[in-house]
Amino acid sequence: MSVRYSTPIPNEFFDKWMGLLPAVSIRVFLKIARNTLGWRDSNGWFKQKDWISHSQFGDIGVSSRSVTTAIDDLLNHNLIVVTDEIGNSLHDPKKRKKAHRIYYGIHPNITENFALNNEKTKEKTPQNFLSTKEIDKRKYKANERIPDHARLQQILMEEEKKQSQRDRWV
Numbered sequence: 015m016s017v018r019y020s021t022p023i024p025n026e027f028f029d030k031w032m033g034l035l036p037a038v039s040i041r042v043f044l045k046i047a048r049n050t051l052g053w054r055d056s057n058g059w060f061k062q063k064d065w066i067s068h069s070q071f072g073d074i075g076v077s078s079r080s081v082t083t084a085i086d087d088l089l090n091h092n093l094i095v096v097t098d099e100i101g102n103s104l105h106d107p108k109k110r111k112k113a114h115r116i117y118y119g120i121h122p123n124i125t126e127n128f129a130l131n132n133e134k135t136k137e138k139t140p141q142n143f144l145s146t147k148e149i150d151k152r153k154y155k156a157n158e159r160i161p162d163h164a165r166l167q168q169i170l171m172e173e174e175k176k177q178s179q180r181d182r183w184v
Contacts, residue, residue: 018178021052024124031093041074042084046094046118063097063119082107095119 023044032040049064071081088094089105096104097117104110160168 021048023047023051024120026124027093031091035087035091036084038076038080039084039087041076042071042081043088043093045071045074046088047120050119061119063095063117065115066118067116085110092121092123095121 027043027047031043035043046064046066049066049070050061053061053064068078068081072078076084085094085096086107089096095118096110097119098104098113099115099117104113104116110116
């Protein structure tokens, strides 16, 4: 079962790590979880990693230096994985500073007992998602012309919402 418009967080994070980590590290972990575990394709598969810029971490209300310290803390506790475009580890802060794009993901140790596979087929997650930074989040006004693909997506979302309302009537 999936709960729409929510992000699943592994229980181990709450049971073991919430009391041990500083608040900044918790915020950074939750941002990474939102950008990975919070995105699914039409088959219900999750992202395993996402390109997150340092400026995106600014949305969680902490300084850039605090984000860097939190990332180091999460890496030292093996809670997250940090790689470049081709999958090379960026555990070292000097390597991260030189990297063009940095991809973050939840460490497999945390997600091994977590249902990250397709529930029906138990297949591994295919990674053909756009990064959250590449997704167009513009809002359109009622009398503004919008591209066909954006309007089609709006219509599909409205239909899904209507169907979920009808499902609750039963």
